[in-house]
Amino acid sequence: MNSEYIRNFCIIAHIDHGKSTLAxxxxxxxxxxxxxxxxxQILDNMDLERERGITIKARAVxxxxxxxxxxxxxxxxxxxxxxxxxxxEVSRSLxxxxxxxxxxxxxxxxxxxxxxxxxxxxxxxxxxxxxxNKIDLPSAQPxxxxxxxxxIIGIPAMDAPRISAKLGTNVEEVxxxxxxDIPAPKADPNAPLKALIFDSYYDSYxxxxxxxxxxxxxxxxxxxxHLMATGADFTVTETxxxxxxxxxxxxxxxxxxxxxxxxxxxxxxxxxxxDTVTLKxxxxxxxxxxxxxxxxxxxxxxxPADGAKYGDLRDALEKLQLNDAALSFEPETSxxxxxxxRCGFLGLLHMEIIQERLEREYHLDLVTTxxxxxxxxTLTDGTVQYIDNPTNYPDPSVLALAEEPIVxxxxxxxxxxxxxxxxxxxxxRGIFKDxxxxxxxxxxxxxxxxxxxxxxxxxDALKSRTKGYxxxxxxxxxxxxxxxxxxxxxxxxEMVDALSFIIHTDKAYGRARKIAEKLKENIPRQLFEVPxxxxxxxxxxxxxTVKAMRKDVLAKCYGGDITRKKKLLEKQKEGKKRMRxxxxxxxxxxxxxxxxxxxx
Amino acid sequence: MIGIYIxxxxxxxxxxxxxxxxxxxxxxxxxxxxxxxxxxxKAYANQISDPVDTIYFGGGTPSLLSAEQIHAMLTTCRxxxxxxxxxxxxxxxxxxxxxxxxxDLYLAGINRLSIGIQSFxxxxxxLLGRTHTVKENCKIIHxxxxxxxxxxxxxxxxxxxxxxxxxxxxxxxxxxxxxITHVSAYLLQIEEHTPFAENPAILEHLPDDDTxxxxxxxxxxxxxxxxxxxxxISSFAKPGYESRHNLKYxxxxxYLGIGTGAHSxxxxxxxxxxxxxxxxxxxxxxxxITISEQACDPSEKIMLxxxxxxxxxxxxxxxxxxxxxxxxxxxxxxxxxxxxxxxLTPKGFMISNAIIAMLIx
Numbered sequence: 011m012n013s014e015y016i017r018n019f020c021i022i023a024h025i026d027h028g029k030s031t032l033a034x035x036x037x038x039x040x041x042x043x044x045x046x047x048x049x050x051q052i053l054d055n056m057d058l059e060r061e062r063g064i065t066i067k068a069r070a071v072x073x074x075x076x077x078x079x080x081x082x083x084x085x086x087x088x089x090x091x092x093x094x095x096x097x098x099e100v101s102r103s104l105x106x107x108x109x110x111x112x113x114x115x116x117x118x119x120x121x122x123x124x125x126x127x128x129x130x131x132x133x134x135x136x137x138x139x140x141x142x143n144k145i146d147l148p149s150a151q152p153x154x155x156x157x158x159x160x161x162i163i164g165i166p167a168m169d170a171p172r173i174s175a176k177l178g179t180n181v182e183e184v185x186x187x188x189x190x191d192i193p194a195p196k197a198d199p200n201a202p203l204k205a206l207i208f209d210s211y212y213d214s215y216x217x218x219x220x221x222x223x224x225x226x227x228x229x230x231x232x233x234x235x236h237l238m239a240t241g242a243d244f245t246v247t248e249t250x251x252x253x254x255x256x257x258x259x260x261x262x263x264x265x266x267x268x269x270x271x272x273x274x275x276x277x278x279x280x281x282x283x284x285d286t287v288t289l290k291x292x293x294x295x296x297x298x299x300x301x302x303x304x305x306x307x308x309x310x311x312x313x314p315a316d317g318a319k320y321g322d323l324r325d326a327l328e329k330l331q332l333n334d335a336a337l338s339f340e341p342e343t344s345x346x347x348x349x350x351x352r353c354g355f356l357g358l359l360h361m362e363i364i365q366e367r368l369e370r371e372y373h374l375d376l377v378t379t380x381x382x383x384x385x386x387x388t389l390t391d392g393t394v395q396y397i398d399n400p401t402n403y404p405d406p407s408v409l410a411l412a413e414e415p416i417v418x419x420x421x422x423x424x425x426x427x428x429x430x431x432x433x434x435x436x437x438x439r440g441i442f443k444d445x446x447x448x449x450x451x452x453x454x455x456x457x458x459x460x461x462x463x464x465x466x467x468x469x470d471a472l473k474s475r476t477k478g479y480x481x482x483x484x485x486x487x488x489x490x491x492x493x494x495x496x497x498x499x500x501x502x503x504e505m506v507d508a509l510s511f512i513i514h515t516d517k518a519y520g521r522a523r524k525i526a527e528k529l530k531e532n533i534p535r536q537l538f539e540v541p542x543x544x545x546x547x548x549x550x551x552x553x554x555t556v557k558a559m560r561k562d563v564l565a566k567c568y569g570g571d572i573t574r575k576k577k578l579l580e581k582q583k584e585g586k587k588r589m590r591x592x593x594x595x596x597x598x599x600x601x602x603x604x605x606x607x608x609x610x
Numbered sequence: 611m612i613g614i615y616i617x618x619x620x621x622x623x624x625x626x627x628x629x630x631x632x633x634x635x636x637x638x639x640x641x642x643x644x645x646x647x648x649x650x651x652k653a654y655a656n657q658i659s660d661p662v663d664t665i666y667f668g669g670g671t672p673s674l675l676s677a678e679q680i681h682a683m684l685t686t687c688r689x690x691x692x693x694x695x696x697x698x699x700x701x702x703x704x705x706x707x708x709x710x711x712x713x714d715l716y717l718a719g720i721n722r723l724s725i726g727i728q729s730f731x732x733x734x735x736x737l738l739g740r741t742h743t744v745k746e747n748c749k750i751i752h753x754x755x756x757x758x759x760x761x762x763x764x765x766x767x768x769x770x771x772x773x774x775x776x777x778x779x780x781x782x783x784x785x786x787x788x789x790i791t792h793v794s795a796y797l798l799q800i801e802e803h804t805p806f807a808e809n810p811a812i813l814e815h816l817p818d819d820d821t822x823x824x825x826x827x828x829x830x831x832x833x834x835x836x837x838x839x840x841x842x843i844s845s846f847a848k849p850g851y852e853s854r855h856n857l858k859y860x861x862x863x864x865y866l867g868i869g870t871g872a873h874s875x876x877x878x879x880x881x882x883x884x885x886x887x888x889x890x891x892x893x894x895x896x897x898x899i900t901i902s903e904q905a906c907d908p909s910e911k912i913m914l915x916x917x918x919x920x921x922x923x924x925x926x927x928x929x930x931x932x933x934x935x936x937x938x939x940x941x942x943x944x945x946x947x948x949x950x951x952x953x954l955t956p957k958g959f960m961i962s963n964a965i966i967a968m969l970i971x
Contacts, residue, residue, distance in 0.1 A: 537964060538941065560823035562963040565797040565844045568630065569615055569668050570859045571873040572914065573901060579913065582967040
């Protein structure tokens with residue numbers, strides 16, 4: 011394989027700017043997929059991805075392109091997710107490429123993730139090829155957008171292809187740009203093997219399949235490979251490249267190529283994404299720079315609504331984790347909710363996606379606790395603890411210092427909404443850092459925000475205050491000391507562990523009141539009055555009461571017809587099954603969920 | 611002892627809150643229907659040897675029938691069944707010029723009247739779409755007494771829109787000064803597909819649960835103060851005038867229902883008759899549709915008996931349920947009766963569905 015004719019690239023964009031649609035068109039134009047087999051957004055093969063219009067997992071595919079210069083090129087297209095939660099997956103994809111196609115929506119212009127992803131690409135020394143998409147829209151302003159790219163990002167864009175991925179307009183220009191602008195990989199097929207793992211998934215027949223970008227050397231079936239970070243050794247059983255729907259076993263993969271390796275690897279834990287693959291007998295001297303290990307930032311307890319489904323939930327999480335190394339989980343017990351798992355996610359979207367997949371693909375009915383971040387606490391004896399479950403928050407008497415995670419947030423917003431967004435950030439304890447006009451109408455705001463202020467509903471609040479025009483991106487910055495307290499909820503005088511959370515002192519009172527109100531709305535009247543109390547360190551700061559039930563009767567039982575009464579009783583029994591019994595109080599699942607949406 | 615229920619599914623007009631099956635009065639149909647009832651009485655007489663101690667004409671509006679028609683049915687009962695000091699009830703709606711009719715009913719053998727009074731407030735009667743007035747309500751009660759009736763029951767509807775404490779208090783005040791022996795007080799329930807269910811003026815003014823409970827308790831108290839004691843969720847009587855027929859429903863006693871939509875419970879078998887007048891009139895014997903062959907099992911007995919102030923012996927409950935009952939007693943939803951039974955209090959009756967569900971699961 012002559013690496014001169016290989017082009018490894020990915021597509022980066024803000025969400026909804028048309029990344030997957032362009033990928034589809036490229037597959038079509040390179041006849042990788044016959045038009046009649048074309049299903050929209052082939053690279054997104056999870057139902058959820060197609061429905062939400064987002065790509066969750068990166069995928070890679072090999073295409074052949076007959077260029078205008080008469081040569082046939084091999085394109086390795088690596089699809090990337092666009093959402094902020096999946097940044098680490100973006101950076102994985104980038105490390106496997108020499109170039110990136112940057113799509114910008116001709117009517118929306120540059121958005122927060124356009125910038126974030128572009129900067130990531132530039133950090134990885136990729137050649138960025140701007141493409142203006144959606145020129146078929148009446149509101150398209152391709153010239154203005156190109157100017158914006160030059161002004162804001164600072165890369166030449168005047169000759170950027172103006173395309174409509176949806177209609178297929180000018181997609182050939184993009185293909186030619188890939189050939190002309192993106193460099194061929196610099197690779198030495200005879201050097202010791204050095205290949206980067208950028209993705210992996212579990213196949214029940216072949217074991218773990220790792221996706222690699224071979225930087226130097228060659229790997230063949232039968233070779234003994236060595237994974238440098240984990241130290242594990244395996245014998246290659248199969249190697250080759252990926253098409254949209256299958257693995258093509260070529261028995262060999264060499265420098266510059268993108269492909270897969272199967273080596274009867276049983277555990278996904280042995281194959282760290284970012285690790286370097288080399289040969290056991292002919293190893294390279296040093297590993298490729300891997301990427302930062304992804305750490306979950308948001309944690310939440312996930313419980314089966316029906317306690318008997320605990321085993322099913324564990325199986326489902328295990329299966330999901332095989333293909334989503336970013337998901338972490340460990341068993342936990344709640345007095346209120348029984349047996350469940352504390353799960354760690356990259357961010358809120360990641361959490362929602364996992365929950366939705368559990369419910370949809372595994373048909374599980376779930377109760378989820380409020381998302382929490384990881385707090386860093388130093389005890390009076392000097393011990394440092396990281397707390398991801400509010401239940402484990404130490405007693406204030408032994409607490410010397412509490413710190414919370416802070417993120418750097420970039421918010422892009424039309425100038426007329428700047429006031430609204432600043433109010434919101436202020437309210438969320440944000441520290442204003444910078445404000446810049448991108449052009450006459452758009453502003454980028456930089457804030458430092460506590461992560462726990464954005465895990466609840468920041469994104470929704472931002473959208474509703476800007477008519478949906480704001481875009482948002484954040485990255486973890488570090489820990490900062492904070493005045494934190496643990497807020498407990500008591501029902502009928504008993505603490506409900508699943509409803510506890512950690513919050514900034516100044517916010518505790520308002521949040522306590524809102525939660526108490528929500529619970530009152532969602533807990534049906536019972537035989538006895540149920541006091542709902544919110545407490546900080548034993549002090550009650552908010553109280554509501556679910557009044558005792560006064561009326562639940564079928565007064566009329568006519569002419570000896572008792573069937574209605576019986577039906578009613580049966581219905582009542584059914585209803586009980588959906589309730590959690592907490593001491594003497596029956597709490598419906600909805601009540602647990604209601605406290606997650608406080609700003610409605 | 612067995613009770614006989616005879617259902618008369620005819621109404622002059624439909625009340626906007628009622629979802630029971632009924633058809634407009636039509637002379638020929640009514641006579642055919644009465645004939646069919648008589649035919650069925652004779653047919654069942656062969657199967658039933660127990661003495662009959664209650665007969666109940668319910669509806670619909672049984673008072674649309676002539677005294678002769680009632681007389682004919684009762685004569686059949688006398689000839690074909692072994693009657694034992696029967697309580698014979700007829701449901702009647704107030705109307706004009708009923709003096710002679712009441713007199714004839716008394717002569718025919720009716721000894722208990724259940725009058726659809728509903729309210730002693732003209733505005734509330736109007737809201738209910740009733741065609742009688744407060745004046746006519748009072749008139750029929752006195753006419754009944756004059757005709758010889760001693761045992762008179764009045765129906766009341768509670769939980770009506772605009773039924774303030776004051777308004778209900780007026781109705782109760784008038785009621786307790788009438789020469790009556792029994793009250794049935796029902797809570798207005800909005801049933802699907804009735805005019806009330808589609809009437810925003812009604813729906814938007816329905817009282818909330820707390821108000822309904824308050825009105826109910828107000829009624830219980832007022833009636834008891836006048837010596838009319840509660841003996842079932844919605845039944846009240848002067849001592850000795852409890853409806854023997856209705857009590858059969860709550861004590862799992864046998865009753866035979868004749869006519870469209872009528873329910874029966876005979877020897878632990880529950881069945882009912884379809885709401886099909888032509889079919890009932892034509893067939894030699896009404897067609898029984900079985901609901902259950904194992905009626906009156908323990909949980910059904912508990913469910914029914916807990917509707918009465920007599921309640922149940924505690925040992926009918928499971929151990930777990932007894933502990934729950936203790937808690938309910940502590941909170942005054944239940945009480946121990948003089949006989950050592952567990953019974954609901956008025957406050958408990960108002961949430962009896964929840965309590966019963968709790969005690970029999």
